[in-house]
Amino acid sequence: MLLRYRYGSPEARSQATGLLQRAAASGSSPALIELATGYRDGLDAPAHPAKAFKTYQVAAERKLPGGVLAVGKAYMDGAGVPQDFATGLTWLHRAADMGSPGAKFQIGVAYRRGSGVPPLHFMIEAGQPRAGVGLPETDLHGLLRVLRQCHCRAAPQCQHQADCPDH
Numbered sequence: 001m002l003l004r005y006r007y008g009s010p011e012a013r014s015q016a017t018g019l020l021q022r023a024a025a026s027g028s029s030p031a032l033i034e035l036a037t038g039y040r041d042g043l044d045a046p047a048h049p050a051k052a053f054k055t056y057q058v059a060a061e062r063k064l065p066g067g068v069l070a071v072g073k074a075y076m077d078g079a080g081v082p083q084d085f086a087t088g089l090t091w092l093h094r095a096a097d098m099g100s101p102g103a104k105f106q107i108g109v110a111y112r113r114g115s116g117v118p119p120l121h122f123m124i125e126a127g128q129p130r131a132g133v134g135l136p137e138t139d140l141h142g143l144l145r146v147l148r149q150c151h152c153r154a155a156p157q158c159q160h161q162a163d164c165p166d167h
Contacts, residue, residue, distance in 0.1 A: 010044075017044040024055075032059045033066045040070075040079070053080030060091070068095040069103045076106065076115060085116020 059067025072091030
């Protein structure tokens with residue numbers, strides 16, 4: 001059914017949307033996430049970020065990590081809701097605490113970009129010796145993953161040199 005939803009004719013996508021709606025209403029978690037993704041990406045109709053956000057919220061209320069992550073990303077990006085970095089980070093932390101690697105990565109991206117938090121590389125460059133100290137463990141995992149993408153400006157003295165594919 002999912003292939004028909006993503007790649008089928010408009011009639012097939014419409015039929016698949018109806019089936020996903022019924023399955024989600026019956027409590028199917030995968031159907032709920034797929035339905036929200038369809039609303040977000042506009043698979044059956046034009047993209048509808050607000051409808052996607054509301055559907056992801058239902059998934060988050062069901063404590064589905066994918067729903068919690070999507071709500072956090074929506075707040076960070078302002079997709080379907082007003083942009084709110086603090087609320088977005090709160091949701092991302094919830095998803096990270098549920099074990100979502102995507103949430104951990106998004107938290108690292110927030111620190112890299114300075115989205116609602118001070119950009120870590122600026123803190124390091126400014127010589128703040130305690131940059132990163134006291135961050136929750138989920139933040140550190142995300143940070144290390146992002147920094148390992150060779151964003152750190154300390155190269156070639158990068159302490160992650162062995163882990164960095166760019167070195």
